[in-house]
Amino acid sequence: MTNWTKIDQTVKRWIQEAGTNIRASFTSSLTIQAKSNPNDLVTNVDQETERFFIENIRSEFPEHRILGEEGQGDRVQSLDGVIWIIDPIDGTMNFVHQQRNFAVSIGIYENGIGQLGYIYDIVHDELYHARKGHGAWMNDTPLPKLEKAPVETAILGISATWLINNRHFNQEKLVQLAKDVRGTRSYGSAALELAYVASGRLDGYITMRNAPWDFAGGKMIVEEAGGIVSTIDGGEIDMLSVNPVFAAAPGLHQDILKKYLT
């Protein structure tokens, strides 16, 4: 039997240590490289943070596998066993340009089922975390169960990218939704936006393209807070692929799906 209590305590310790190292990096100069396009950035701190987690996981839990954004983990092609899905810094562009609005994100899945989720906003020292069947917290404070929110008073996390002509979704439907909600916000970190849905700072979050490391931790935390996370047409998220992601409080999720997304 997997000892989730031990894993939970260990991850929290590592996350604090990673946070201390990332904070220390603020005063040194970064090595910045572009990946798939000139705006897709990676820094030495992303890579060092991923390596820090991988080395620790390999030594403490050698039978677990690791799917990391920066590719230093395993080639994971199935969800069998225990898999750590890690984004060492989600919101790298914010990290580089603003030194805020970024987070460490970790989801730990067993045979495809989320067991533990963590999103650490280092600058604000806010650790959102969840354990399957036990609930979700921000630091030591339990997150209350999300309640139904009407569209008219909802604050929706959505990037302007999806409100202009794009090849992934008919933006007209989303433009109407953006007009109907109380307000929209875009923070540039999928993990933080999911943490905000879980904690009620946002009522929903919509994106057309997120990778497993962007949503693995957040999906767990939103679900444990009573929210719903699906693809844009209400389907199940595939934990091994890029997905469109729609997370929201219950009720609001059904209303938006029915009226705007299908």
Ligand code: IPD
């Ligand atoms: C990105 C952020 C961003 C989302 C992108 C992600 P990264 O992650 O989460 O908000 O819109 O799709 O790739 O590259 O900063 O880890």
Ligand code: CA
């Ligand atoms: Ca990311």
Ligand code: CA
């Ligand atoms: Ca990242």
